[in-house]
Amino acid sequence: MTEQKEKFISILEKNRVSDRSEDLLEYGRDWTRKHTPDPCIILFPKTADEVQQIVSYCYEHNIKIVPSGGRTGLAAAAVARNKEVVVSFKKMDQIRSIDIESGSVVVEAGAILENVQKAVSDNGMFFPMDFAARGSCQIGGCISTNAGGLKVIKYGMMRDLVLGLEVVTPTGNRLRLNSNVHKNNSGYDLKQFFIGAEGTLGLITEATLKIVPKPKNLQIALLATDNFTTILEILKSAKLKSLDITAFEFFTKPCLQAVLDHVHHCRNPFAEIYPLYVMLEIDCGDRAEDLQYFVESVEHLILDGTLSLNHQTFKELWAYRENIPETILKLGQIHKNDIAVPISSMPSFIMKLEKMIFEKYSAFQVLLFGHIGDGNIHVNIIDTTRMPMEAFTKITDELDMEMCRLIKSYHGSISAEHGIGLLKKKLMHLYRNPEEIQMMKNIKSVFDPTNICNPGKIIDI
Ligand SMILES: Cc1cc2nc3c(=O)[nH]c(=O)nc-3n(C[C@H](O)[C@H](O)[C@H](O)COP(=O)(O)OP(=O)(O)OC[C@H]3O[C@@H](n4cnc5c(N)ncnc54)[C@H](O)[C@@H]3O)c2cc1C
Numbered sequence: 099m100t101e102q103k104e105k106f107i108s109i110l111e112k113n114r115v116s117d118r119s120e121d122l123l124e125y126g127r128d129w130t131r132k133h134t135p136d137p138c139i140i141l142f143p144k145t146a147d148e149v150q151q152i153v154s155y156c157y158e159h160n161i162k163i164v165p166s167g168g169r170t171g172l173a174a175a176a177v178a179r180n181k182e183v184v185v186s187f188k189k190m191d192q193i194r195s196i197d198i199e200s201g202s203v204v205v206e207a208g209a210i211l212e213n214v215q216k217a218v219s220d221n222g223m224f225f226p227m228d229f230a231a232r233g234s235c236q237i238g239g240c241i242s243t244n245a246g247g248l249k250v251i252k253y254g255m256m257r258d259l260v261l262g263l264e265v266v267t268p269t270g271n272r273l274r275l276n277s278n279v280h281k282n283n284s285g286y287d288l289k290q291f292f293i294g295a296e297g298t299l300g301l302i303t304e305a306t307l308k309i310v311p312k313p314k315n316l317q318i319a320l321l322a323t324d325n326f327t328t329i330l331e332i333l334k335s336a337k338l339k340s341l342d343i344t345a346f347e348f349f350t351k352p353c354l355q356a357v358l359d360h361v362h363h364c365r366n367p368f369a370e371i372y373p374l375y376v377m378l379e380i381d382c383g384d385r386a387e388d389l390q391y392f393v394e395s396v397e398h399l400i401l402d403g404t405l406s407l408n409h410q411t412f413k414e415l416w417a418y419r420e421n422i423p424e425t426i427l428k429l430g431q432i433h434k435n436d437i438a439v440p441i442s443s444m445p446s447f448i449m450k451l452e453k454m455i456f457e458k459y460s461a462f463q464v465l466l467f468g469h470i471g472d473g474n475i476h477v478n479i480i481d482t483t484r485m486p487m488e489a490f491t492k493i494t495d496e497l498d499m500e501m502c503r504l505i506k507s508y509h510g511s512i513s514a515e516h517g518i519g520l521l522k523k524k525l526m527h528l529y530r531n532p533e534e535i536q537m538m539k540n541i542k543s544v545f546d547p548t549n550i551c552n553p554g555k556i557i558d559i
Contacts, residue, residue, distance in 0.1 A: 102161070106141055106183075109151045114142040114189065125186050126164075126178040128171040129231075132491075133520060137164065137178035142189045146264060146272060146303035152185060153301060154270030162550050163268075165297035167239025168210065170231035172434060173519030175243065175296040175555050182553075185301060187238050193217045196309070200278050202261055203309050207238030207302045214307070224312040226253035230420045238302045244294030246515030251471040252344045253310065255515065256293060262306035263289040268299070268546035278306055291541065296517050297552040299545040313344060313381040317389045318415050321396070321403040322372035326445035328399045329376050333441070333471060335396055336378060341388065345379035346471025353422045353467045360425040364417055368402045376470070377419055422467050423476075429463065430482040433494040435501060439510035441473040447508050448475070454500055455479060459493055474514040477501070495524075502528045518556045526557060 106115045116122075117139045126135025143149045156163050164178040166186045178184050187208030194204040196218060203218055203225065212232040218225040227240060229247035239245075241263070245256045253259065262276035275289035276282050291299055323329060329348055336343055351373050357364050382388045393403050406412035426432065439447045448466065455464050465478040479497065481490050502512050502525045512529045513522055526535060538557050542549070549559045 102159075103139060105155055106139065106152065109148055109155070110141060110143060114144070116140045116142075125166055125169070125184045128169045128174060128176040128519075130172060130174040130177070130519075130521060133174055133177045133179050135178060136181060137184045138181040140166075140184045140186055142186050144189045146190075146266065149185065149190075149301055149303050150266045150270060150272050152183070153266050153268065156183060156550055157268060157270050157548065160548055160550060162553050163301070164552050165238070165242070165301050167208070167236035167242070168231070168234040169239075170235045171239060171243060171517065171519065172436065172521075173243070173296070173513070173517040174521045175517050175519030175552070176239070177520060180554070187236055190303065191236070194304075196221045196223070197278065198223055198309075201280075201309050202278050202306050204278075204304065204306050205237050206304055207236060207241075209237045211235050211237065211240060218309050219312070222312065223309040225259075225307065225309050227256060227259060230423055237305055237307070241293050241302055241305055242295060242297050243517045244515070246469065246472065246474065248345045248347065248469065250469060250474075251346050252342070257290070259308045260289065260293055260305060261308055263292055263302055264304035265289075265292055265300045265302050268548070268551040272303075276306075280308075291545070294517070296519060296555050298542060298555050300551060313342075314384065315382045315386060316344060316379055316412065317382050317386070318345075318377060318379045318406045318412055319389055319393050319403060320367055320405075320415050320418070321376050321378065321393070322368060322374065322401045323376065323399065324373040324401060326374070326448055329374065329470060330442065330444060331399055332376060332378065332396050336380070336392060339392060339395075341392060342381040342383065343378065343471065344381050345377065347377040347419050347468065348470040348475075349375050349419060349422055349467035350465060352463060352465045353426065354418060356425045356429055356465070357418055357421045360428055361417070361421045364414075364421065367404050367415070367418070370402070372401050375418070377415065419467070422465075426465055426478055426480065429465075430480045430484060431487065431490050432481075433479040433490070433497075434516075435477040435479075435498070435512075436468075436474070436514050436516040437477060437501070437505055437510060437512060438472070438474045438514035439505060439508040441470070443508050443510075444470065444473065444475075447504070447510070450504060451477065451501065454504065455497060458497055458500070469514075472514070473510075498522075498525055499528065505529075520555060523554075523556065523558070
């Protein structure tokens, strides 16, 4: 047994230190499959004290660490491919306390999002972060990626929901960065650095999160259309009518087709398949008829539409959107982008984007879906011809460069919510100017002077 493994066993118990090949493979990567995992060991601490001991030892011995949450990330940010030590938060999954008056919940970093939602709901309140990976992703991962999801239009991203953090810095210090106060202007707000840092500035061990009153009466409309301008008109109209919009999502025809083909309980909601679909979820409160009136008011814009009538149809309508990420993986090799542009520029941006992709390779299928109410679309390029992976990667790399320039011309973002990780790192120099990148490197070196914490992610030092 190596000295390193012995040390980790002395900090943890033997059964929470693993170098079994199945574990190295499983915990050495996230949802992406572009990199070969090759960590040296996987550690499962149960307490912040254990995390601190692990990090202190790694700092003293210049051992690289990759923090690992639920491994649902889509940017290869939790990938360990250079013999790093993986620190998994799987066993730090406690929900410690819920404080309704303060509007907060305290959780360990490894708490699964869905469990937090449920615990908060059981106490009569609502934790609004939500997306399809809710059953696997952890709060620490959501914070480290500054996750967005389905309810951003009303409640904001993870950054807006974090009140306080406990972190272990790469030099082995344990910091409590704010706790349960909603207002704190005492100098720099250091916790913000760790939100969206993809584990490069330290390890989050605990979080205090905001909770809010439950929505009273959520209802959903699925509307079909054939152009993006209409989608924006619907959004504008809903805003002007002061509807309490809690989600505004869209997907294209091939996305729905994929769901209908692969999810047996999903049937076409309409008699035909239309080019575009928009999902509008609102909190109707005591006015259950609000959504019906709204749909009638936009009837002249849409090709067809349907409403949730009860809890069952509510779930059925959400199922179309929620099954998309998993089912489109079955269509062929896939290349994903997660981009944002100002909402009002969406129609012209998408037209140029599709033209650019088809000119490059007309056999690609382009599937678009996402959080259009936030100006965020997931661009999925699918190669159904199953060309060799190297050839596919070469074309999609070139496309990424062109797409990045297009996004920049719209003052948008190359990563709306999934982060940079390893996957989008090569685009950073096109998107951020050299001064910004240098500033990021300076910040990294303040927190992590020996570059041991998730090295190689976001930027190279
Ligand atoms: C089907 C599906 C749908 C999705 N939908 C959305 C969506 O709508 N919106 C969205 O934003 N994302 C979405 N994602 C992406 C992903 O689920 C989120 O990025 C999620 O926040 C990652 O959490 P995780 O626990 O799986 O983190 P991981 O993938 O394990 O890690 C992500 C990053 O966080 C770091 N990290 C993890 N835990 C810690 C910690 N305790 N301390 C420090 N660093 C840590 C890792 O090192 C890595 O850099 C989706 C993914 C899937 C598979």
